Amino acid sequence: MNDKHKWIILAAETTGKKYALDHLALIYKDIRDDDPRLTTPSAHALLVSLERPPAKDVSLICYTDREYPEKLKNLPEPPAQLYLRGSAEALTGNSVAVVGSRDASAYGLTVTADFCRDFCEAGLTVISGGARGVDSAAAKTMLKFGGKTVAVLGSGADVCYPAENAKLFDEIASSGGAVITEYHFGTQPLAALFPRRNRIIAALADACVVTEAGLRSGSLITANLAADLRRPLFAVPGNINSRGSTGANHLIKTGAILAENGLQVAAELKVLLSFKSESRSAHEKKAEPAGKPSLFTPLAPTPKNEEPRTAERAVVKNPPDGLTADEKAIIKAIENGASTPDAIAAAAGLNEASAAPALIMMELKGLIVREYNGYKTVGKCS
Numbered sequence: 003m004n005d006k007h008k009w010i011i012l013a014a015e016t017t018g019k020k021y022a023l024d025h026l027a028l029i030y031k032d033i034r035d036d037d038p039r040l041t042t043p044s045a046h047a048l049l050v051s052l053e054r055p056p057a058k059d060v061s062l063i064c065y066t067d068r069e070y071p072e073k074l075k076n077l078p079e080p081p082a083q084l085y086l087r088g089s090a091e092a093l094t095g096n097s098v099a100v101v102g103s104r105d106a107s108a109y110g111l112t113v114t115a116d117f118c119r120d121f122c123e124a125g126l127t128v129i130s131g132g133a134r135g136v137d138s139a140a141a142k143t144m145l146k147f148g149g150k151t152v153a154v155l156g157s158g159a160d161v162c163y164p165a166e167n168a169k170l171f172d173e174i175a176s177s178g179g180a181v182i183t184e185y186h187f188g189t190q191p192l193a194a195l196f197p198r199r200n201r202i203i204a205a206l207a208d209a210c211v212v213t214e215a216g217l218r219s220g221s222l223i224t225a226n227l228a229a230d231l232r233r234p235l236f237a238v239p240g241n242i243n244s245r246g247s248t249g250a251n252h253l254i255k256t257g258a259i260l261a262e263n264g265l266q267v268a269a270e271l272k273v274l275l276s277f278k279s280e281s282r283s284a285h286e287k288k289a290e291p292a293g294k295p296s297l298f299t300p301l302a303p304t305p306k307n308e309e310p311r312t313a314e315r316a317v318v319k320n321p322p323d324g325l326t327a328d329e330k331a332i333i334k335a336i337e338n339g340a341s342t343p344d345a346i347a348a349a350a351g352l353n354e355a356s357a358a359p360a361l362i363m364m365e366l367k368g369l370i371v372r373e374y375n376g377y378k379t380v381g382k383c384s
Contacts, residue, residue, distance in 0.1 A: 013082035081184035085159040088175035097127035099207035101221035102136030110214030120264025122149030158189035215249035236261035341376025
């Protein structure tokens with residue numbers, strides 16, 4: 003019995019709590035193969051399925067392995083193992099969860115595709131549950147535009163649910179993405195397993211976007227889990243007369259960020275991740291590979307046939323320490339009466355894609371505040 007198989011059998015007998023897995027990680031290699039916990043009928047059945055897996059293209063990532071995603075270790079009950087089809091690299095890097103109704107409307111499917119096309123352009127990986135509706139639309143869009151996507155199943159890796167997504171899962175796994183599950187081979191897609199599955203979706207992603215959902219949608223469970231994990235939560239507004247939009251609209255009413263397009267979400271997420279990275283102490287930072295950006299691809303580059311709008315920008319050549327030229331332009335625009343993001347961007351000579359993250363960063367720095375009637379400067383900033 004190898005260490006991986008021993009771990010999986012022993013972990014199946016634990017409470018699943020993080021402290022229990024951490025303790026087991028310290029001792030499991032020293033447990034003898036003839037230990038009673040490794041010789042029960044259920045342990046034998048599990049060992050047989052591991053030694054003779056029903057699906058040949060599935061690999062194992064255990065809680066103790068280097069490839070195990072760090073984001074999952076912050077969960078109170080992290081999965082003891084992941085059964086993986088595809089690339090483990092898809093579980094790292096910047097990502098966003100895209101969730102919504104299985105019975106999505108034409109609006110919900112269109113919005114999901116539009117957002118995911120933007121996420122693909124921004125270099126984000128999309129995490130979903132691989133279900134019908136929004137999940138499938140998200141994965142198909144990422145594949146269409148050459149992006150990476152991860153599907154988190156609520157069944158065993160050898161049990162395809164829904165059945166019509168078998169080809170989709172194959173394409174995800176073969177395109178550099180990943181299809182994962184914590185459930186052992188043969189586990190059927192019982193309703194009780196999906197809420198637990200949703201915690202993996204929420205934890206793997208750096209932000210969560212609900213594109214369309216009713217009040218009873220399971221995607222709201224993912225949204226609440228994301229909020230509990232302090233992941234930024236976005237929701238796309240829908241028709242107030244549509245029952246399929248009541249959940250997403252409710253999230254916005256109770257504090258979720260209103261999402262208008264994927265580039266807005268990507269821009270705000272990029273700033274938040276940059277701020278988080280800058281807040282770490284020097285010894286906690288990991289060196290980035292040479293020639294690679296520290297975050298995902300910059301957004302909304304200036305078109306080749308369009309000259310930069312430097313002539314109309316309120317730029318000061320020598321801004322004071324701590325303020326960039328863009329920040330000076332934004333402050334001047336606000337002091338001259340601009341208060342909404344689009345008005346500030348126009349007055350400062352910026353495009354909205356670059357103004358949005360700048361405004362967020364300035365809020366985090368305490369340079370400006372967002373009130374009910376728009377942005378205001380804090381103190382005398384110039």
